[in-house]
Amino acid sequence: MNANSVSIPLSVVVTGGGRGIGLATVQLLLERGGSVVVVDLDVTGADELARQYPRRLQRFAGSVTDEARLREILELASREAEVPLNGLVNCAGIAPIPTPIEDCPVEQWSRVLESHLTGSYIACKVFGAAFAQSGAPGSIVNVASVLAHRPGPVLAYGAAKSGVISMTEALAAHWAARQVRVNAVAPGWTDTPFVRRKGRSDKEFRSILDATPQGRLLDAAEIAEVILFLLSPAASAVTGSTITCDGGYVAGSGWAPYGGFPRIPRDAPDQYATTHPSRETV
Ligand SMILES: NC(=O)c1ccc[n+]([C@@H]2O[C@H](COP(=O)([O-])OP(=O)(O)OC[C@H]3O[C@@H](n4cnc5c(N)ncnc54)[C@H](O)[C@@H]3O)[C@@H](O)[C@H]2O)c1
Helix, strand or coil: CCCCCCCCCCEEEEECCCCHHHHHHHHHHHHCCCEEEEEECCCHHHHHHHHHCCCCEEEEECCCCCHHHHHHHHHHHHHHCCCCCCEEEECCCCCCCCCCHHHCCHHHHHHHHHHHHHHHHHHHHHHHHHHHHHCCCEEEEEECCHHHCCCCCCHHHHHHHHHHHHHHHHHHHHHHHHCEEEEEEEECCECCCCCCCCCCCHHHHHHHHHCCCCCCCECHHHHHHHHHHHHCHHHCCCCCCEEEECCCHHHHCCCHHHCCCCCCCCCCCCCCCCCCHHHHHC
16 A cells, blocks of 8 residues: 555545445445445435444434535544544435426526535535545545536536536645545446436336446446445545446447447346346456
């Protein structure tokens, strides 16, 4: 391990850790010996893990848009933590609803920007600044999206996630000399309640799979593995980077004019499966 490595074991704040990609990250961190502080509007999703790992998991209800609450959580969690906090994963955010600009109230635009971009900014401001001040190495992973690279009809969401990537790069340079690394992951369509929202039609699911060369929804645990890599000393030289983990979604987006990319033959109607032949062989 070199001087820039994050100290082991990891002690990580996961916003949005109550379900989906955040909860999968919490579980992976705990399984690999880390300590975790969950911050979510609803922390009950982490109840079972709290029973399994009572000494290494703390849970706090709160909004990432509330700076005073995050400062309070920093203080309370630091008091209880066996290992000083040295990691932050910004996963919290609300699912956007595609709405044409003509019909989209400014409040709807603002709510999405607030939870994804301002919320990540506030969490970096509170926890990242504490890591920088501590003199010990720290690591932040912001969760962006492929929609930052390939915008769709969710304008505020794409803008928020582009902003998250820009902020990631700026903070990486800002804190590099203080041994705090800042990176992002840009997931593709992942099997969480965020994607399986009520009212999404089978036709929409089919379109998602058709746009993804691996032909499946991703598993939240696969995104968590990439997040853990970025948090870990294995990524000690990586800062200011965004790792796309999307089953080929971005890579495949230029194939439409050429008749599309090769598709996986399907005999069974397993269109929402999160497993893929390539995963079973690695
Ligand atoms: N699922 C996907 O396909 C996908 C793809 C790309 C990026 N992402 C991003 O990954 C992150 C996690 O998504 P997910 O699919 O796990 O979503 P999810 O809806 O399953 O979980 C999001 C969690 O964030 C919490 N949350 C929302 N607003 C909050 C706030 N203001 N303060 C605290 N907690 C709040 C929710 O309570 C929920 O537990 C999001 O930033 C999302 O934009 C998801």
